[in-house]
Amino acid sequence: MLVTIVSRIYRPEPSAASLFLGAVADELTSRGNRVVVLTARLPKRMETPRYTEVVRTFPVVRDRQGYVRGYIPYLSFDIPLTFRLLFMRRPDVVFMEPPPTTGVVVRVVCALRRIPYVYDAADVWSDAADQATNSTLVIRVLRAMEGFGMRGAARLVTISQGVVTRARALGVSRSIDVTGFGADTSAFAPDPSVPVRRLFVYAGSYSPWHGAEALVDAFGIFAREHPGYTLRFIGNGSEREVIEARAREAGVADAVEFFAAVPAKELLPHLNQAVASLATLRPDTGYDYAFTTKAYSSLAAGCPVIFAGPGPTAPFLREANRHVRAGIACEYNVTQIAIAMAQLADSPLSSDERDAVGRWTAMEHSLAAVAGRVVDSIEAAAARSEGD
The missing domain is CATH 3.40.50.2000 (Glycogen Phosphorylase B;)
Structure with missing residues (x-):
């Protein structure tokens, strides 16, 4: 298959999402699939390693700490994404990472091009935003966008049953696979030569x-x-x-x-x-x-x-x-x-x-095992689309 991963953050940027998406890409390529990643250009002074997958970047607006976080940075990624996803070679399936604005773009473009997509619902963004703003309007809009992106997916994957419950409350009736989350055991391991400090x-x-x-x-x-x-x-x-x-x-x-x-x-x-x-x-x-x-x-x-x-x-x-x-x-x-x-x-x-x-x-609890379960879901979404 040709699989497109869509995410505003990707390795080597330090984040749990980066590690997770990188593991998914590794598992996809190990099964013989071709992978193209649409992501943001790395911050200055950060080098891009060579991976098996093809990583295509685009300039974005970053906050003062160098992260793609906030309304303007999200839009600076999502608006170009619309055209990048619309005119690229048609993939067999898309695997996407929130924010909800990205979910809206992916659903619209994938509907136009008849591409199935899998939504990574690691958590519910509108619930988190409820603690960051007192604006009921902002929360309602964000919740509507998040539900729109989730409901259009062929399948969803998540880390816990609690997220499944919240997704159902947003009207999501699609299949949701609880794949869990794990550690990148190729990167994290004990080192007895390092003394424990206070x-x-x-x-x-x-x-x-x-x-x-x-x-x-x-x-x-x-x-x-x-x-x-x-x-x-x-x-x-x-x-x-x-x-x-x-x-x-x-x-x-x-x-x-x-x-x-x-x-x-x-x-x-x-x-x-x-x-x-x-x-x-x-x-x-x-x-x-x-x-x-x-x-x-x-x-x-x-x-x-x-x-x-x-x-x-x-x-x-x-x-x-x-x-x-x-x-x-x-x-x-x-x-x-x-x-x-x-x-x-x-x-x-x-x-x-x-x-x-x-x-x-x-x-x-290895991340490789989790990535295997996620890729099973991605392949199932693509296979179902072919059957339709």
């Missing part, structure tokens, strides 16, 4: 629905009995000023660091050095069904996870702890987070335990 790492975006500022409050409590530790944020998000203010209020500003998002190979040493990685999800945001996928990469690196909040991540960690020391799940509560930090600081995982965590994750 370090906690939060890797990923920190938006209002994450509520990552609670980690700073908890770290302030933890640091009273455990001086000399560092809390490091690696990534980007709209809440950085809030987090910095909370660090000053808690008296730990000198111990809280901010690093830009980095590719997997550069993130790995941070996870190898950390006592634990951190993840949060603020409750009662309408986003309680979300899974914090950063947990997979951390565990693949042998780094235990402290998770605070609702949703499927907590039961996942509890189940993982039946097999290895995967970390601690607690409520979104500052005191409980501080206690979890203290427990892992006072009894850190040994080198053998970290190796066991990495091996278990590679065996049970």
Whole structure:
């Protein structure tokens, strides 16, 4: 088949979506398919590696942090995408990554050209946006666009049953395959030669629905009995000023660091050095069904996870702890987070335990296995179209 992947972000840009889409492309090509990726031109100073798939880029507007994020950047990708997708050689199937504006473009063009497409519904954007704006008009428009893009797909893939439930609420009756999400075990693995330091790492975006500022409050409590530790944020998000203010209020500003998002190979040493990685999800945001996928990469690196909040991540960690020391799940509560930090600081995982965590994750939750299930869905969508 000829498969087109449409996404505003693609490898080597550091993000979970980039790793995921790259794994899907690798699986597609390993099965003998041809893959063309329509994506955004990389930021300056970032080199484009050579891949088996063909990657076609186009200039886009990026925000101050260098990301394609926000209404204008999305449109700067989606408007040219309309013509790129309309006049390229007709693919057998399209696999697309949101935002919802991209879903609208893909549905319209694919309908005109009679191309089936598969929608990657990793989460529900309109639910997340509900926490970022008070405008009911914006939310209604976004929800309508998101539902429009989803309902036109031949199939959808997602990481959890919670997203299926929300997609059904948007009127989506198409087949939705729960493929899960995993870790790129070719990029993340334990390294016994790297010593563990007095370090906690939060890797990923920190938006209002994450509520990552609670980690700073908890770290302030933890640091009273455990001086000399560092809390490091690696990534980007709209809440950085809030987090910095909370660090000053808690008296730990000198111990809280901010690093830009980095590719997997550069993130790995941070996870190898950390006592634990951190993840949060603020409750009662309408986003309680979300899974914090950063947990997979951390565990693949042998780094235990402290998770605070609702949703499927907590039961996942509890189940993982039946097999290895995967970390601690607690409520979104500052005191409980501080206690979890203290427990892992006072009894850190040994080198053998970290190796066991990495091996278990590679065996049970590899991104390659997930990509295989996604490609099964893509091939099924194309086959159904041929049958029609």
